[in-house]
Amino acid sequence: xxxxxxxxxxxxxxxxxxxxxxxxxxxxxxxxxxxxxxxxxxxxxxxxxxxxxxxxxxxxxxxxxxxxxxxxxxxxxxxxxxxxxxxxxxxxxxxxxxxxxxxxxxxxxxxxxxxxxxxxxxxxxxxxxxxxxxxxxxxxxxxxxxxxxxxxxxxxxxxxxxxxxxxxxxxxxxxxxxxxxxxxxxxxxxx
Numbered sequence: 001x002x003x004x005x006x007x008x009x010x011x012x013x014x015x016x017x018x019x020x021x022x023x024x025x026x027x028x029x030x031x032x033x034x035x036x037x038x039x040x041x042x043x044x045x046x047x048x049x050x051x052x053x054x055x056x057x058x059x060x061x062x063x064x065x066x067x068x069x070x071x072x073x074x075x076x077x078x079x080x081x082x083x084x085x086x087x088x089x090x091x092x093x094x095x096x097x098x099x100x101x102x103x104x105x106x107x108x109x110x111x112x113x114x115x116x117x118x119x120x121x122x123x124x125x126x127x128x129x130x131x132x133x134x135x136x137x138x139x140x141x142x143x144x145x146x147x148x149x150x151x152x153x154x155x156x157x158x159x160x161x162x163x164x165x166x167x168x169x170x171x172x173x174x175x176x177x178x179x180x181x182x183x184x185x186x187x188x189x190x191x
Contacts, residue, residue, distance in 0.1 A: 003031065004077035007041040008084035008095035016163035019127040023158045023166050024083040026176040027125060038073055042094035045070060050100035060104040062111070070098065071105055075113070079121045079153065082141055085160055086128035089136050099144060114148060123153035125176075127160025 005028070009018040028037060045066040053060065063071045074080060084095050091099070105113040122145040128134040138155045145152045156179055158172030159165055166172065 001032075001078045002036045002038070002076055003028070003079045003081060004073050005037065005039045005081045005083050006074075006095070006098065007039065007043075008082060008092045008098075009041070010043050010087075010092055010094065011163075013041075018085065019158065019160040019163065019166035020083050020085045020125060023127060023156065023172060023176055024081065024125040026173055027156055027179040030177055030180045032180075038077070040070065040073055042070075042098055047094070047097055047101070050097060050104065052100075052103065054103060054107065058107065059109065060107045062108050063101070063105065067101060070101075071111065071113075074105075075111065075116050077120060079123060080150075081123040081125060081153075083125050084137070084141075086126055086134045086137050089133055091137055091140065102144075102148075118149035121151040121153045124155040126155060127158045127166055129159070129161050131157055 005024060007018075007021055007024070009020055011018045013021070031037070047066060047070070062068070082095060084092055087093075090096075102113070102117075105111050122141065124138060124141045126134055126137065128137075134155075134157050138157075141155070142152050144150075156172070156176060158176070159169040
């Protein structure tokens with residue numbers, strides 16, 4: 001197993017710790033001891049704008065720079081975890097840009113992206129003002145998993161908003177502590 005956590009928050013962690021990352025780190029503590037984890041913060045990477053050339057050029061060149069690092073981290077993972085607060089009922093811009101680049105990576109023959117993604121599990125850890133407002137984003141990420149024939153691990157949600165709010169969501173933190181405990185992780189891996 002190799003868990004890659006893709007942090008899509010645009011908050012400066014030095015200024016105020018993010019609720020979603022706090023929840024994700026609590027959940028990561030429930031992984032079996034020794035499980036490799038890689039954490040990437042999209043806001044720290046230089047990601048070129050996505051140019052849609054699927055219907056003109058067709059194939060894309062291999063990614064370079066931080067996009068190459070991100071593509072390799074994505075492909076190396078057995079489990080891909082989006083750590084993403086809800087922004088305007090949807091994905092934050094850095095996560096949407098990352099997903100847009102998936103369209104390019106599917107058209108880079110040497111990456112074999114679509115086939116390799118089908119061997120992975122996609123998870124979502126998110127926070128928002130209330131659960132109903134997160135549903136559109138949860139559905140969107142689930143559909144991304146379905147499109148690439150990935151296993152859907154599920155979504156872990158907690159109350160978010162102002163910095164530190166998640167600390168008061170005892171039920172979500174208790175769920176995070178069990179999120180990847182033996183039985184839950186084993187059932188997902190068996191699917």
